[in-house]
Amino acid sequence: MVRVTYDVIALTQQMPDVRTLLDGLSAAGDDLRLDVPEHGGVIQLFDDEGGPLLSVEAPVLVQVPGEAERLLGPSAAGLRPPLWWVEARAAERQGAPELARVFADALVNKLGGVVWVAEDQP
Template sequence: MTYDTVALCRSEPDAATMIGALVAVGSDLKMDTVDSAGLVQLFDPTDGRLLLTVETARLVQVPGEAERLLGVTLDDSFAGKVWWVESRAPDGDPQAAELTRNFTTALVSITGGLTWANR
């Protein structure tokens, strides 16, 4: 099981925005990508353990879908458009969970929007 967070962004998080949010949570962490799956992963530089996996931003095409899936309410400031960025941390690792929360918060502070977590 994983600890999951979702950033529901008002504006599209481009590559520079995503990198900015990742650097904001840990510039000393090792980063790698899984290009075929559209993933960015951060690892602890000392022991190499996986701390965070972030998926590519996706535009939610179906009106009301974010609300239906997550049980959140999107106000008019989203103008009917929301970008979904999902991230996850391995279960049972408090440092990884905090990093995931901090990434989602940093991303939403740049793009506007709101955050959701599975616990």
């Protein structure tokens, strides 16, 4: 299977507000260009040449007990709803997967929770 993105999910125990999301993106690199669409949805990071590096989707509330574990496996065991699912997709470019992980780690460090990365990803 050819992978076109590197996916990281932060399951947080508190709702990430816009400031927290932007702080997490800033932790990934303050020298990067940020695009926040007027109508929300997806926040994107670009390199200084305009190349896409990272897309972060709006947080999704998970309310059903066991749902995160069902979707992500044992790494989500023990987390009780409400949880916030924040998905970051990095382009298959040098350094981009690391940005996704730094972003997710920053969210979890501030809001509690866990970071999930697919087993078939580096």
